[in-house]
Amino acid sequence: MIPEAGPRFAFRRFIREELMPQVTARYNTAGETALIGESLAGMFVLETFLQAPEMFDTFIAIDPTLWWNNRQILKTAADTLRAFRPVFKPAA
Numbered sequence: 001m002i003p004e005a006g007p008r009f010a011f012r013r014f015i016r017e018e019l020m021p022q023v024t025a026r027y028n029t030a031g032e033t034a035l036i037g038e039s040l041a042g043m044f045v046l047e048t049f050l051q052a053p054e055m056f057d058t059f060i061a062i063d064p065t066l067w068w069n070n071r072q073i074l075k076t077a078a079d080t081l082r083a084f085r086p087v088f089k090p091a092a
Contacts, residue, residue, distance in 0.1 A: 008044055016055055034058035040065050046073060050080045 023029065033056045037045040042064030049059040050073070066074055 008047065011044075012048060012052065012055075016052070032057045034060065036060040036062070037064075038062040040068070043068055043073065046077075050077055053084070 020033070035045050035048060035056045035058070037043075037060075039062075042061035043066070045059050045061040046064050046066075048055060049061075053059075
């Protein structure tokens with residue numbers, strides 16, 4: 001079993017602390033954020049949703065590699081989702 005695949009924690013930190021502030025500073029944005037990924041990137045989307053749901057408003061995981069790491073994300077997701085309290089933003 002391989003516990004980690006690449007520097008995903010550093011990548012998530014980079015997105016939160018460096019990339020997102022640069023994008024909002026340089027471009028006229030709508031204030032809504034989304035993360036989308038397919039396959040292994042889809043797994044990153046799911047993991048980000050479970051570990052840092054406040055980072056994005058929308059998460060789209062297309063065919064995530066749920067089998068990775070002996071299906072570890074499926075084993076831990078249920079407990080995380082039971083404790084999850086979504087915050088719904090009213091439509092403008």
